[in-house]
Structure formats: structure tokens, C-alpha cells
Amino acid sequence: MKISSEKIKKSAIKTWKNFKKIIPVILGVFLLISFLKTAIPKEFYSKLFSGIPFFDSIIGAVLGSISAGHPLTSYIIGGELLDHGISLIAVTAFLLTWVTVGIVQLPAESSILGTKFAIARNIVSFISAIIIAGLVILILPIL
Amino acid sequence: MKNIKNKKIPSGFIFFIAVVIGYIIVAFINPSLVLVSFNNFFELLVKIAPILVFVFSLIFLFNLLIKPKTVRKYLGHEKGLSGWVVSILGGIISMGAIYMWYPLLADLRKKGMSDALISTFLYNRSIKVPLLPFLIHYFGFVYTALLTVFMIIFSIINGFLVDKIINKKS
8 A cells, every 4th residue: 555745744734633623622631620629528429320230320311411522531530530439330331422422413413313323313312321331340350 | 705604613512612721620629629620630541541442443444445335235135044144244344424424314214224223324333343443442342342232232122112112003
């Protein structure tokens, strides 16, 4: 496979544009997380989640569904939530719905692919996130 | 002049500036809180920077080797098992914002692509190969592998379910 210098240049420009777009978001999220980590006591997060795995996965899934943005942001937030003692089941559901359920994109998805399709796909993805989170937690200790 | 006026400020940049302004305001009220936060910020940045470099190198390679045209060429034209495989792989390797793919998928549906395959494609778009090092960094390799496998399996189940719901209702 021959790759021309023109192709390399085009890919580099595309990646640079992507980088320019995402880097302020990442820096902003880092600053925000660093601040929240310092200002908010760890106990606050445990109040936000119930401690019951099933309900925590629902809370995580809801939070992920209403959030939008680059998946990198969800990994950073998820990692920090885990550091603050939030259960892996809740964080997994959060990570999954962040990328598979799109409340923000729902109007666009509905208008182009149909309302029935968009609603059915998002509901199924929401339920799947909770099931996958449960399965991951069940299987992970065995591996 | 007209070009400058029409240039939209990226939302990510607005978000960053808003956070910086927040820091400046808090610095007047509680300077030590901001100092500790800054310390945490630099620690986090130093920890993540090498992974970020790796992630963007992978994104560059993906941009170089995989063209949207290639995904478009095969997507929606394959039936049966190969249709599922193309939808899964197409979803995983496709780049760009999700809404950019909606018009193409709507067009392919008119040409015979099933709702099941569209749903499967969209679900697999959640698996971002260049971002996997980031996920591994935070959650470990085994977790990342397990999550990815489940996502692929559930993309097929979801495809079937969405298709069933749509056909039942209509």
C-alpha cells in the first residue's frame, strides 16, 4: 500500500484539527475535576449513589445519557468517580450510556432516521448499558 | 471582516474559558483552594500527557489508513452474516461525529439496509480503537477487553431488538 506525502499531510491536518477541537475540552475537564476533587469531600459522591449495585447502575446510566461530549471526557470522569469510591457497575453504566445513548442527538436522529427508530434504539441502548455493566462486574473477578 | 464575523467560537474553547474564569473568581475568595486544585491539575496532566500523545498518533494512523469512502462502499450492500460483520467493523472504524452518519444511513435504508444493521452500526461507533489506550489506562486491559467484547455482542442483540420493535409497531 503506497501512501503519498499528500495523504500524510491531509491526515496530519485532520488530526491537528481534531486535536485543536478536543484539547480545550480536555484541559477544561482536567481543571474542573481537579477543582471538584479539592473542593468536594469524597462523602458527597457516596451520597449521590445509593451503594446498591442495581440502583447505582441506573443512576450512572442516567448521568451518562444526559451528558454529551467526547468519549475521552467520559473516561476521565469515570476514572475519577472510581477513585472517589463509586462502584464499577455505576461507572460502567455511565461510560456506556455516554457513548450509546444520545439525548442531545435525539432530535437529529429522530428527524433523519425516524422517531420510532431513534427512541427504540436509545431505550434499548439504555437497558443494555445496565445489563452489560452487571455482566462485566460478574465476570471481571473470574478473569 | 465578514469572515471574522462569521467565524464561530468552538464550544470546547468557550467551556475552557468558562472554567478558567471560574478559577479566577474562586482565587479571589479562596486562593489556597485554587493552588491545591492547580497542583492536582498538573499532576493529572503529567499522568495523562503520554497517553494523549499515543491516542492522537493512533487517530493520525486511522485518518491515514481508513477513509470514510471505504466504509461507505461496503456498508448497506452486504446481506446475511457479511452484512452484520460489515456493520460491526464499519461502526468500529468509522470516524467523525455520529450525526454526520445519519444522512448516509437514511439513504442506505432506502436502498435496503435493515434497521437492525443500522442500529448495530451506530452501537459499534461507541468502540473507539484509538481511544482504547485511555480506557486501559484508567480501567485496565482485562476490563477494556471485556467491555469491548460485550459491546460487540450487544450491538447485534440491540440490532435485532430495535428491528423487532420497529416492525411490531409499524
